[in-house]
Amino acid sequence: MEKTLQELAQHLGAELQGEPQLTITAVLPLDKAEKNHISFVSDTKYLNRISECKAGALIVTPEVAKEATGNLLVMANPYLGFAKAAQIFDTTPCPKAAIHPTAHIGDNVSLGKDVYIGPNVVIADDVTVGDYSVIEAGVYIGHSSVIGAHTRVYPNTVLYHDVTIGENCIIHANVVIGSDGFGYANDQGEWVKIPQVGGVTIGNNVEIGAHTAIDRGALEDTVIGNGVILDNHIHVAHNVIIGDFTAVAGCTAIAGSAVIGKYCTIAGRVSILGHLSICDKAHITATTFVNKSITKPGAYSSGTTHQDNKEWQKSAIRFRQLDSMWRKMKQLEKEVLQLKNDRDIEDE
Numbered sequence: 001m002e003k004t005l006q007e008l009a010q011h012l013g014a015e016l017q018g019e020p021q022l023t024i025t026a027v028l029p030l031d032k033a034e035k036n037h038i039s040f041v042s043d044t045k046y047l048n049r050i051s052e053c054k055a056g057a058l059i060v061t062p063e064v065a066k067e068a069t070g071n072l073l074v075m076a077n078p079y080l081g082f083a084k085a086a087q088i089f090d091t092t093p094c095p096k097a098a099i100h101p102t103a104h105i106g107d108n109v110s111l112g113k114d115v116y117i118g119p120n121v122v123i124a125d126d127v128t129v130g131d132y133s134v135i136e137a138g139v140y141i142g143h144s145s146v147i148g149a150h151t152r153v154y155p156n157t158v159l160y161h162d163v164t165i166g167e168n169c170i171i172h173a174n175v176v177i178g179s180d181g182f183g184y185a186n187d188q189g190e191w192v193k194i195p196q197v198g199g200v201t202i203g204n205n206v207e208i209g210a211h212t213a214i215d216r217g218a219l220e221d222t223v224i225g226n227g228v229i230l231d232n233h234i235h236v237a238h239n240v241i242i243g244d245f246t247a248v249a250g251c252t253a254i255a256g257s258a259v260i261g262k263y264c265t266i267a268g269r270v271s272i273l274g275h276l277s278i279c280d281k282a283h284i285t286a287t288t289f290v291n292k293s294i295t296k297p298g299a300y301s302s303g304t305t306h307q308d309n310k311e312w313q314k315s316a317i318r319f320r321q322l323d324s325m326w327r328k329m330k331q332l333e334k335e336v337l338q339l340k341n342d343r344d345i346e347d348e
Contacts, residue, residue, distance in 0.1 A: 001025070001089050005057055008038070009073050011088065012081045014059065018071030022056055027086045030055065040082040041068070059085065094152075095134060112149060130167065142178065148204065160216060162199035166226070169202065172210040177202070181215040181222075181238020181256060194218060196238060203227070209234065209250065218256075225262065243280065 003011075006020035025036045030046070033039045033055030040059035041050060050058065050068050057071035058064075059081040065074045075081050097114035099105070103121040111117070112131035119137045123129070127141050130149030138156040141147070145159050148167035153159075157171050160178030165171065183194035198217025203226035208214070212230050215238040216222060222236065225244035235253045236242070243262035248254075252266055255274035260266070264278060267286040272278070276290060281297035284290065288302045307315065 003088060005071060005073065008057075008085060008088075012059070012073060012075060012084050014073035014075040014081060016073060017065065018057060022071055024056060024089075026089050027082065028055070038073075038085060040078040042078045095136075097132075100137075106143075118155070124161070145178075154210075160200075162216070163202075164199065165202045166204035166206065168205045170207040172208060172212075172232070174211050175208050176213045177208075178216045179213060181218055183218050183238060183256075198222065198239065200224075203244070206230075212236070215240075215256075231268070237274065249286075 002023050002025050004020060005016055005018060005022045005024060008024060009016040023036055024038045028037045028039055030039045030041070030049050030053045033053060035054065035056045037055050038057045038059065039053065039055045041064050042061060044063055044067065047064065047067050057073060058068065059073045059075065059078040060068055061076065061078055062074055065072050073081060095116045095118070097116055099117040100119045100121070102119045103117045103123070105117070105123045106125035106127065108126045109123050110128040112129055112133065114132050115129050116134045117123070118135060118139070121135050121137065121139045123141045124143040126144045128146045129135065130147055130151065132150050133147055134152040135141070136153060136155045139153050140158045142159055142161035142163065144161055145163040147153065147165045148169065150167055151165055151169040151171070153171045154173040156173055157175045158177070163178040171177070178200045180196040183196055184191040185194060186192070196216050196218050198219050199221045200214055200216050201221045202224040205227045206224055206229070208230045209232035211232055212234040214222060214224065214236040217239045220239060222239055223241045224236070225242055225246070227245040228242050229247045231248060231250040233251045234248055237254060237256040239257040240254050241259045242248070243260055243264065245262055246260055246264040246266070248266045249268040251268050252270040252272070254260070254272045257275045258272050258278070259276070260278045261280035261282065263281045265283045267284060267288070269287045270284050270290065272290040277293045278290070279295050279297060282294045283299045285299065285301040288300060290300070294300060
């Protein structure tokens with residue numbers, strides 16, 4: 001793939017300062033870029049690195065452009081420009097349309113135009129796969145599931161029955177979507193399984209990281225909105241709803257029937273209890289334990305920073321003593337107030 005700077009500027013919506021016909025073949029870091037490569041600088045604190053950079057062009061802010069020389073694509077958000085340029089020069093291999101002879105395709109399956117079905121794929125009955133989709137080796141797609149156009153499912157992913165995935169989605173390797181939610185009733189100490197008869201509905205332009213598990217709903221669907229991005233090793237329990245364009249980082253666990261709003265960011269190792277609601281535009285930092293609903297947009301945190309182990313052990317003991325310390329403090333407040341009242345009476 002080759003693009004001129006003029007073509008890149010038009011694609012990125014950037015102002016071009018420099019040679020319009022310079023050919024760009026890749027996006028690389030500042031210290032690796034050469035004459036036919038482009039890189040980006042988003043802050044003036046990196047100006048000292050520009051003088052040593054051999055890149056043919058840079059994507060920069062207007063502030064950096066005042067200090068920099070050479071070929072520049074000037075825009076307010078160079079990181080966004082980098083992302084769009086990287087999409088153009090993406091070298092991820094994509095197989096040509098074909099159906100591998102080892103694939104098993106069930107009855108009444110609808111395969112769209114120019115799909116790729118890889119080795120040892122199993123597609124159950126009544127499945128629909130949209131145009132130009134890629135189903136890689138070892139994928140299982142369960143009964144009555146639907147995959148939208150231009151969606152790519154990486155190897156060894158498992159989609160249970162009644163899973164619906166929208167268009168332009170990326171499902172990475174070893175994802176499991178539609179496994180049973182953790183639903184049981186207790187009968188005198190014995191667990192009685194509740195059939196999970198809902199499905200999973202995933203919107204358009206969603207990306208799901210490797211080894212993430214999304215449970216099917218108990219009665220109604222688990223729902224992942226449009227534009228949601230999920231990192232690796234995330235657990236989404238049954239009947240969870242995640243609103244459009246929310247981002248969730250790795251190792252986060254979301255318990256059943258939690259409802260998460262739109263445009264939220266949830267960092268790594270966050271725990272969210274079930275049946276809670278999180279409003280739109282909430283931002284939850286790493287390792288936070290969410291044990292009550294969040295009703296106002298903003299940033300939320302819990303947990304503590306690391307300490308020397310001996311100091312942490314002391315802190316842990318003191319944490320267990322907080323309740324008794326609080327009770328003693330309240331008692332002292334009462335005694336001080338009583339002493340003050342007694343003194344006021346004596347002064348009268």
